[in-house]
Amino acid sequence: xxxxxxxxxxxxxxxxxxxxxxxxxxxxxxxxxxxxxxxxxxxxxxxxxxxxxxxxxxxxxxxxxxxxxxxxxxxxxxxxxxxxxxxxxxxxxxxxxxxxxxxxxxxxxxxxxxxxxxxxxxxxxxxxxxxxxxxxxxxxxxxxxxxxxxxxxxxxxxxxxxxxxxxxxxxxxxxxxxxxxxxxxxxxxxxxxxxxxxxxxxxxxxxxxxxxxxxxxxxxxxxxxxxxxxxxxxxxxxxxxxxxxxxxxxxxxxxxxxxxxxxxxxxxxxxxxxxxxxxxxxxxxxxxxxxxxxxxxxxxxxxxxxxxxxxxxxxxxxxxxxxxxxxxxxxxxxxxxxx
Numbered sequence: 001x002x003x004x005x006x007x008x009x010x011x012x013x014x015x016x017x018x019x020x021x022x023x024x025x026x027x028x029x030x031x032x033x034x035x036x037x038x039x040x041x042x043x044x045x046x047x048x049x050x051x052x053x054x055x056x057x058x059x060x061x062x063x064x065x066x067x068x069x070x071x072x073x074x075x076x077x078x079x080x081x082x083x084x085x086x087x088x089x090x091x092x093x094x095x096x097x098x099x100x101x102x103x104x105x106x107x108x109x110x111x112x113x114x115x116x117x118x119x120x121x122x123x124x125x126x127x128x129x130x131x132x133x134x135x136x137x138x139x140x141x142x143x144x145x146x147x148x149x150x151x152x153x154x155x156x157x158x159x160x161x162x163x164x165x166x167x168x169x170x171x172x173x174x175x176x177x178x179x180x181x182x183x184x185x186x187x188x189x190x191x192x193x194x195x196x197x198x199x200x201x202x203x204x205x206x207x208x209x210x211x212x213x214x215x216x217x218x219x220x221x222x223x224x225x226x227x228x229x230x231x232x233x234x235x236x237x238x239x240x241x242x243x244x245x246x247x248x249x250x251x252x253x254x255x256x257x258x259x260x261x262x263x264x265x266x267x268x269x270x271x272x273x274x275x276x277x278x279x280x281x282x283x284x285x286x287x288x289x290x291x292x293x294x295x296x297x298x299x300x301x302x303x304x305x306x307x308x309x310x311x312x313x314x315x316x317x318x319x320x321x322x323x324x325x326x327x328x329x330x331x332x333x334x335x336x337x338x339x
Contacts, residue, residue, distance in 0.1 A: 004182045004215045006338065007119040010175035011111075011328075012168040013066075014284035015059035017052045019134070019160030021269075022281065025262045030285040031161075032059050038135065038160050045135035046085065049078060052162035052277075053089030053131050056284075060127070060164040071095045071166075072123025075110040077102060078131045078276050079158070085131050095127070104201075104230050105184070106130040107163055107280035108303025108324040114167040115178040115326070124169050131162035132275030155195045156232045156258055156274035163280025173331070176291035180216070180327040180338050184208045186307065188320040194313045197274060198235020201304040204321040205231065206242040208302060212325055213248055216338050220250040226300045227287065228323075229279020230258030232272030235304070257282040279303055288328075297333040301326045 016031045019038040023031065033055055035041075040051040053076065061068060074093060077100035078085035086099055102109040110128030117123050137158040171177055187204040205228050213219060220226060220243075231239055236256040243250045257279040258272035283301060290296040304323045313319070329336060 002215055004180050004212060005116060006180050007115045007178050008171065009115050009118045009167055009169050010171045010177050011288055012125070012166045012172055012175055013060045013063040014163065014165045014288050015056045015063065016281040016285040017056045017059070017162045018281055021134070021267065022159055022161055022261060025267060027261055027282065027286050031281060032285065038133070045133055045139070046080065047088070049080070049085040049131050049133040049136050050089030052133070053086055053129050056162040056164035057090065057093070057127060057129050060166050064166065066166065068093050068095055070125055072126045073098055074127045074129060075100055075113050076129035077106040077110065079103065079137050085136070086129060090129065102303065102322065102324070103305030103307055104274055104276055104279065105303035105305030105322055105324050106276040107283065108229070108301065108326060111165055111167065111178070111326055112181040112183060112324050115181050118167050118169040121169070126167055127164060128167065129162065129164045130276040130280040132158050132160070132277035134158045134160045137275060156197060156230065156271045157262065157269035158275040159261060159273045159278035159281065161277030161281040163277065163284040165284065174292050176288050176328050176330060177334055178326055179329045182208060182212050182325040184323040184325070186320050186322055188318050190318045192316060192318050194308065194319070196234060197306045198231045198271060199238055200306045200319040201231055201321040201323065202235040202238035202242060204323040205239050205302050205304050206246065208323040208325050209243065209250070210246055210248065212300070218338070220248055220253055223253055223298045223300050224296045226250050226254050228256045228302045228304050229282065230272065230274045231256050231304055232258040232274060233264070234271045260286070291328055291330045294330050294332050297330045298336070299328045301328060
């Protein structure tokens, strides 16, 4: 069964909201909004994350002067139990809401679903929103920051950020086009270390990429960039090794959102960034604008997620992972036949 689905819709607008750490990183000047206190005017970290989602979606709508009623649906998620960041942050929008949990793959999952449904005529337009907050994620999955626990070298730093995307079935003149999508399969290779998400997720990314190349008869060099979100330095290295062993060398065109968002030399983030907000803000603020200007023409974007919970880790279970893929093309490559 072929799992690659060809689509023809665009990302009409995207917006990003980040915290202080992200603003200080290499991509700091590209983000739309930031807060040096990571509070966003709220009394709790959870409320701050919800506020980031609201701000991101409102900013994306304002960029194209859309009213919320133009959206057929909102697909949104985060790392918190029951996706409360998305539910509370977007509750005042009068738009059908569908909550998602894909761990760090949530932004890709939301974009994949909006692309399929807009391309098939179910909606004329829809939104995908994803967020994470360093303080909420640490409290839920590990220990509150006040505890001062040491992090292992393979640990990643959860990004404080939210990204929102408006997907439209009417392809705009310069808007990046979602040419194809490929849902991932759950892959579990026995990794039990919750402080090494990159190792748990890398096999899922390799599985999706290899199936995509096989079905589309493409090779890594057909693309300007193959970017994951977020394997970090540890998982990115493993992915490149796995692909090389399989006969597909992606290293010359590979990068990872978790490696791009922070400076390894000046910011102590160990193996790089992670979290639903990581790939969401890098895609919204940096990659999509490069596609819009033609600086990038063909990009494979893989959202990778570790599908675990604190309870499962405490019970010693291995960590299942997933990787969803989207193929973006610029105006210059719209006539390119993928399959």
